[in-house]
Amino acid sequence: MSESTLETNSAIPPVVVLCEPQLGENIGMVARAMANFGLSDLRLINPRDGWPSDKARSTSSRAHHVIEAARVFDTVEAAVADLQLVFATTARNRDIPKPVVGPDEAATQSVAQGLSGISSGYMFGRERWGLNNDEVALAHKIVTLPVDPTYASLNIAQAVLVCAYEWRRVATAGVLPFSLEDYDGVPAAQDDIQRMFNHLEQALDARGFFRPLEKKPVTTRRLRNLFQKSDLTDNEVRIMRGVISCFEKYGVKNKGKG
Incomplete structure (x- = not known):
């Protein structure tokens, strides 16, 4: 500022x-x-x-x-x-x-x-x-x-x-000396957030995360809500996509060892 x-x-x-x-x-x-x-x-x-x-x-x-x-x-x-x-x-x-x-x-x-x-x-x-x-x-x-x-x-x-x-x-009308509100870019578009979540859901599904399967809809909704409440920026969505991709690679490299 x-x-x-x-x-x-x-x-x-x-x-x-x-x-x-x-x-x-x-x-x-x-x-x-x-x-x-x-x-x-x-x-x-x-x-x-x-x-x-x-x-x-x-x-x-x-x-x-x-x-x-x-x-x-x-x-x-x-x-x-x-x-x-x-x-x-x-x-x-x-x-x-x-x-x-x-x-x-x-x-x-x-x-x-x-x-x-x-x-x-x-x-x-x-x-x-x-x-x-x-x-x-x-x-x-x-x-x-x-x-x-x-x-x-x-x-x-x-x-x-x-x-x-x-x-x-x-x-100063209450103006603070600095702000971190925009430190990581603009708010992410909903379409990007949905693609990120679909990517995450597929990766979790492949690793058998959703157990028992009948609870998957409830767990999925809660996960979606968790990300929606986070007010993600576009940069944060990109970081999450990278994390998920790394998670997928880890699963392939260590298949049968987990």
Whole structure:
């Protein structure tokens, strides 16, 4: 599949903002999740262990372009200053009157806005306790994942992965990076399939496969159905004809030894 097939319809990708992340390893895993789904703008607010981070780079699994382009800010306000649509991700109920959407709806809105040239971003909180209310207040909407409320805590990289996946799915209309649907040619014609099966039936008959003979009609129908369900291609039919021919030759060469 060509690279152009995976274009994200020119939608501006969302920014990922991490508020006071604690571990460089977690930042690296976030970068990896972003790179998996085509996001590259990572913004860090006061990372606890400083920046740059060798641990972040080593755990990014070669998503070095995200790590190297990451920017550090002193405040949330500065990190989101240029964004026109900001989502705050949280699994906790907040006493803040804001619309609450799932990651799928957030992705739909982000893509729609991105197609219009409007920049968006997702804010993610600290590993231990997430975003505070003042940070949530800076967002336009809250994103929450459909987690089990009895165990709602997600690793920060997992939360980023889900949101990035949903954005990519919407932006590319679910197009997969490759397909094997046509790897072996066009669907076989029914006439070719029938000739192949007749060939197989004759070969099996010669080897005494149909025993007892009174069950041959039932067995034949089941064999035919087996091949019909396989959606054979023309190349696969040719391969089967070659297999049957080899089977016939084997029977002749070893006649009386089986």
